[in-house]
Amino acid sequence: MRVLRNFGCWSLVLVLLIAAPVWAQDAIEYAPDSERLLSRVQILTDPALAGRGSGTPELMAAVDTLATWLSTAGLEPAFGGSWFQDFDLTGEGWAGNELVGHQDRNVAGILRGTGDLADRFIVIGAHFDHLGRVVPVAGSAPAPAPGPENYYPGANDNASGVTVVWELIHLMRSRPTIDEPRRSVLVVFFGGEEVGLQGSGHFVAYPPIDLEHVDAMINFDTVGQLTDNRLYVSGIGTAAALPALVTAANTDGLDLS
Numbered sequence: 001m002r003v004l005r006n007f008g009c010w011s012l013v014l015v016l017l018i019a020a021p022v023w024a025q026d027a028i029e030y031a032p033d034s035e036r037l038l039s040r041v042q043i044l045t046d047p048a049l050a051g052r053g054s055g056t057p058e059l060m061a062a063v064d065t066l067a068t069w070l071s072t073a074g075l076e077p078a079f080g081g082s083w084f085q086d087f088d089l090t091g092e093g094w095a096g097n098e099l100v101g102h103q104d105r106n107v108a109g110i111l112r113g114t115g116d117l118a119d120r121f122i123v124i125g126a127h128f129d130h131l132g133r134v135v136p137v138a139g140s141a142p143a144p145a146p147g148p149e150n151y152y153p154g155a156n157d158n159a160s161g162v163t164v165v166w167e168l169i170h171l172m173r174s175r176p177t178i179d180e181p182r183r184s185v186l187v188v189f190f191g192g193e194e195v196g197l198q199g200s201g202h203f204v205a206y207p208p209i210d211l212e213h214v215d216a217m218i219n220f221d222t223v224g225q226l227t228d229n230r231l232y233v234s235g236i237g238t239a240a241a242l243p244a245l246v247t248a249a250n251t252d253g254l255d256l257s
Contacts, residue, residue: 032167040069040163044128045153052154053132054195055089055102062128066107066162066189073169075109078186078208083107087202093195097135104129106199108188108208111172115181121209123186123217124168126161127193127200130154161220162189183215230255 043065050058067083077083085106089099107128112118131152153159169187186209192198204211216239231254236242250256 032171037163037167040166041155041159044159044162045155047151051132051151052128052130054093054104054129054192054198055099056132058132059104059129059191063105063107063191066128069166070107070109070169070187073109073166074173075111075169075187078108078110078188080208083109085203085206085208087192087198089192089195089198091196093132099195104191104199106188106190106203108186108203110209111169111185111187113182113184115179117181117183119213120183121186121214122183123188123214124165124220125188125190125200125217126165126220127158127190128162129191129194129199130157130159131194156222156225158193158221160223160225164220164223165189186214226254228255229253230257232257 044052044062048058049062050056052059052062063084070077070083079085085108086103087106089102089104091099093099113120131154134150134152165187169185172185188203190197190199190203192202193200219235231250233246233256236246246256
């Protein structure tokens with residue numbers, strides 16, 4: 001288990017999204033609540049979810065939790081009135097367990113924009129699955145009931161990313177109502193990441209919106225475990241505007257890489 005030590009990069013994420021031209025220009029005072037962040041990580045890493053392994057009943061329980069969070073936040077279901085996009089798993093799991101015959105799910109909701117930009121989208125995503133239970137060594141006794149000693153909690157991979165996405169929803173919902181155009185935001189939690197990006201692959205193959213209407217996608221994975229004040233931001237070469245936005249958002253003097 002990689003312990004979730006801090007959310008030191010969180011302020012950069014907030015400034016980046018507020019500074020980007022897709023958002024309204026009137027900023028409001030907002031401070032993330034570290035206790036709220038931690039509490040959601042703890043929900044996703046609870047023994048009852050047993051590491052959120054792909055195709056498991058525990059992962060489906062996590063799915064229901066995420067759908068409840070999106071509904072509570074006031075988003076609308078992304079898949080024709082449903083929060084869920086089912087897909088069939090293929091191949092083997094990380095420890096050689098058979099995945100064929102099992103299903104997994106993506107979970108997604110939409111925060112509608114306004115004006116002339118309402119049919120343009122920003123996608124904000126994070127995978128929510130992890131490695132699941134520890135597989136017993138051949139010939140040993142069966143694994144005991146879920147507990148800290150026999151499942152992989154996945155705090156940083158990727159309960160932290162899911163939690164940051166939910167907090168961003170909270171941020172966007174709290175911004176004042178204005179007359180200026182705003183892009184819509186598609187929030188998606190991917191399943192099947194640890195077994196070969198199967199959830200995100202299915203999502204791109206069968207998207208709930210026209211992908212030609214997507215202007216940017218921001219993905220959160222393994223957020224918060226800073227070492228020596230260094231923050232890694234990947235993929236900024238995919239759009240000309242991103243390097244300057246990331247640099248300008250670094251108001252805390254992090255060592256960006």
